Amino acid sequence: MPPAHSPISPDSLEGQGSSTPSGGTNDAIDALDGRLIRLLAEEPRIGVLECSRRLQVARGTVQARLDRLQAKGVIGGFGPEVDPAALGYPVTAFATLEISQGQGADVRAHLAAVPEVLELHTITGRGDMMVRIVARSNADLQRVIDRVVGFDGIVRSSTAIALENPVPYRILPLVDQAAAE
Amino acid sequence: MPPAHSPISPDSLEGQGSSTPSGGTNDAIDALDGRLIRLLAEEPRIGVLECSRRLQVARGTVQARLDRLQAKGVIGGFGPEVDPAALGYPVTAFATLEISQGQGADVRAHLAAVPEVLELHTITGRGDMMVRIVARSNADLQRVIDRVVGFDGIVRSSTAIALENPVPYRILPLVDQAAAE
DNA sequence: CGGCCGCTGTACAGAATGCCCACCGGAGGA
DNA sequence: TCCTCCGGTGGGCATTCTGTACAGCGGCCG
Numbered sequence: 001m002p003p004a005h006s007p008i009s010p011d012s013l014e015g016q017g018s019s020t021p022s023g024g025t026n027d028a029i030d031a032l033d034g035r036l037i038r039l040l041a042e043e044p045r046i047g048v049l050e051c052s053r054r055l056q057v058a059r060g061t062v063q064a065r066l067d068r069l070q071a072k073g074v075i076g077g078f079g080p081e082v083d084p085a086a087l088g089y090p091v092t093a094f095a096t097l098e099i100s101q102g103q104g105a106d107v108r109a110h111l112a113a114v115p116e117v118l119e120l121h122t123i124t125g126r127g128d129m130m131v132r133i134v135a136r137s138n139a140d141l142q143r144v145i146d147r148v149v150g151f152d153g154i155v156r157s158s159t160a161i162a163l164e165n166p167v168p169y170r171i172l173p174l175v176d177q178a179a180a181e
Numbered sequence: 182m183p184p185a186h187s188p189i190s191p192d193s194l195e196g197q198g199s200s201t202p203s204g205g206t207n208d209a210i211d212a213l214d215g216r217l218i219r220l221l222a223e224e225p226r227i228g229v230l231e232c233s234r235r236l237q238v239a240r241g242t243v244q245a246r247l248d249r250l251q252a253k254g255v256i257g258g259f260g261p262e263v264d265p266a267a268l269g270y271p272v273t274a275f276a277t278l279e280i281s282q283g284q285g286a287d288v289r290a291h292l293a294a295v296p297e298v299l300e301l302h303t304i305t306g307r308g309d310m311m312v313r314i315v316a317r318s319n320a321d322l323q324r325v326i327d328r329v330v331g332f333d334g335i336v337r338s339s340t341a342i343a344l345e346n347p348v349p350y351r352i353l354p355l356v357d358q359a360a361a362e
Numbered sequence: 363c364g365g366c367c368g369c370t371g372t373a374c375a376g377a378a379t380g381c382c383c384a385c386c387g388g389a390g391g392a
Numbered sequence: 393t394c395c396t397c398c399g400g401t402g403g404g405c406a407t408t409c410t411g412t413a414c415a416g417c418g419g420c421c422g
Contacts, residue, residue, distance in 0.1 A: 028269050037261060044259040049378055058401045063380085076262040078225040080218060082352045086255040087359040088209050094275075094304065094311060108347045115358045120348035123275065125341040130275060131348075134355065160306040166289045167301035167312075171263045174315065177296045178268040230409055239370045244411085 029074060032057070034179025036065055037075070041172055044078065089116070089134040091141050092162040095148060096127035103153025104128075110151045116144045127158075210255060213238070215360025217246055218256070222353055225259065270297070270315040272322050273343040276329060277308035284334025285309075291332045297325045308339075 029037075035055055039046070048066065052059040069075045084092070099107050104122075111117050111131060119132040133148060135141035141161070149157045210218075216236055220227070229247065233240040250256045265273070280288050285303075292298050292312060300313040314329060316322035322342070330338045 037263060041260045041263075044261070047378065059379095060402085061400055064399075072267060073264055074267040076264055078259045078261055079222045080225070080259055081257040082218060082222075082356060083254055083257050084352065084355060086253060087355060089355065089359075092302070094302075112348050115354035117348060118352065118355070119350045120346070121273070121275075121343040122345040122347065123341040123343055125339070127341070130341065130343070132350075158306065160304040160308070160311065162302040162304055162311070164303040165301070166303065167293050167298060169300045169313075171265065171299065173296035174265060174268060174270060174299070175263060178270075228409065240410090241371085241412095242369055245368080 028181055029069070029175070029179050030065075031179050032061075033065055033069060033074070034175055036062065037069070037175050038172055040078075041175075084118070084134045089136055091135040091138060092165075093133050093135070093141055093145075093159050094162065095131045095133060095145065095157055095159045096123075097129040097131065097149065097154050098126075098156040099128040099153050100155050107151060107153040110153075111148065114144070114147055117148065209362055210250070210356070210360050211246075212360050213242075214246055214250060214255070215356050217243065218250070218356050218360075219353055221259075222356075265299070265315045270317055272316040272319060273346075274314050274316070274322055274326075274340050275343065276312045276314060276326065276338055276340045277304075278310040278312065278330065278335050279307075279337040280309040280334050281336050288332060288334040291334075292329065295325070295328055298329065 032055065036051060039051055039054055046054075048062050049059055052062045055062065066075070070077075084090070097107070107129065108120065111120050111129075114133075116133050116135060117131050118134060121130045122128060123130050131148065133141075133144055135144045138161070141159075145157075145159055213236065217232060220232055220235055227235075229243050230240055233243045236243065247256070251258075265271075278288070288310065289301065292301050292310075295314075297314050297316060298312050299315060302311045303309060304311050312329065314322075314325055316325045319342070322340075326338075326340055
C-alpha cells in the first residue's frame with residue numbers, strides 16, 4: 001500500500017471509542033481539528049508529518065485526528081477540485097423546475113443522466129427542484145436547458161444565469177465557527 | 182518538502198511547452214487526463230506511482246500530466262471535502278436576494294462575513310443574488326436568514342429549503358464529456 | 363528532412379508513511 | 393479515594409514513495 005493515508009480504514013490506533021477528544025460534546029469538532037482542516041484546506045498536499053510540525057503536535061495525533069474526522073464523515077475525502085470553466089464550461093446557471101405529481105423519480109434519473117447537471121436539490125417553495133448546470137457558452141446554455149427541461153415530467157422551469165461569483169464555495173468560516181463552538 | 186506533489190510548481194519535467202499532449206485542441210483535456218482525474222476523484226490518496234500503475238503509463242507521465250492540469254487550472258487543488266452536515270449544519274437553503282441599486286459591494290461584504298453563507302452568486306432574472314446557506318436546524322435557519330437579510334441594501338428575499346439532494350455536486354460526468362471531446 | 367515534444371524505463375538519494383511500543387496525565391467510574 | 397481508560401507524546405523500524413535526472417524512441421510540424 002502506498003504511503004498515502006489509507007483511504008478507507010479508520011483502524012490505525014485501533015481502540016478509539018466514542019468518547020470525546022478533549023472535552024467537547026460528542027459531536028462537532030475540536031479546536032485542533034479546526035486548525036488541522038484549515039491547514040489541509042490551505043495547503044492540501046503537505047502530508048501528515050508536515051501537519052504535525054506546523055500544528056506543534058505529535059505525528060500520531062494528527063494521524064488519529066484525521067482518521068477520526070474521516071470516520072465521522074466530517075472530511076469526506078481529498079478529491080481533486082476540478083474547475084468547470086477550465087474544462088470549457090464557463091457558464092453556470094441555476095434552473096428551478098416544477099415537476100408534475102409522481103414524476104419525481106423519473107425526472108431525477110433524467111437529470112442525473114445529463115453531464116452538465118452538476119447538482120440537484122429538491123426544494124420547498126415555488127419550484128420543486130433546483131439544478132445547477134454549466135454550459136460552454138450562453139448559446140450552448142440553450143442546448144443544455146433544452147435537454148434538461150425536455151422531459152415529460154417537467155411542467156415549468158425558470159433559469160437564472162450566474163454572472164459573478166463574489167463568494168466561491170467555501171467551508172472554512174463554518175469550520176472555524178464549529179471549532180470555536 | 183514532503184513527498185507530496187509540489188503544490189505550486191509546475192516545473193518538474195521542465196521543458197514542456199504549449200503544444201498539445203496528444204492531438205487535442207490547445208484547450209480542454211485529453212482522454213488520459215480524464216482517466217487520471219477520474220482515478221484521483223475515486224481514490225484521492227493513491228499517489229502518483231499508484232496512478233501510473235493503474236493507468237498503465239510511466240510515472241513521469243502522470244507527474245507531468247498532473248503538473249499541467251494544475252498549471253492550466255483544471256485541477257484547483259486537493260483540499261479536504263468537509264461535510265457541513267457532519268459539522269452540525271444539516272439544513273441547506275438557497276436564498277434569492279433583491280438588492281437596491283448601488284448597494285452591491287456592501288451587500289457582498291456583508292454576506293461574505295456570515296460563516297453560514299457558503300456560496301454567493303450574482304444572477305440574472307428576478308433576484309439579484311443567490312446565496313447558499315446552511316443552518317443547525319430549521320429553527321436556526323431563521324436566525325441565519327435574519328442575519329443574512331438584515332442589511333440595508335437588501336430589499337426583498339425569498340428562501341427555498343433544500344429537502345433532498347438526489348445529485349450531490351459532481352464533476353466526473355462533465356470531465357468524461359470534456360475528455361471524449 | 364531535422365527538430366521539438368512527449369512518453370518510456372531506469373536509477374538514486376532523501377524523506378515520509380504505516381506501524382509499534384512505552385510512558386504520562388486527566389477524566390470518569392468503581 | 394483509587395483504578396482504569398483514553399488520548400497525546402516521542403522514539404524507532406522497515407517499507408515505499410517522491411523528486412529529479414538521463415538516455416532512447418516515435419510522432420508531428422515547420
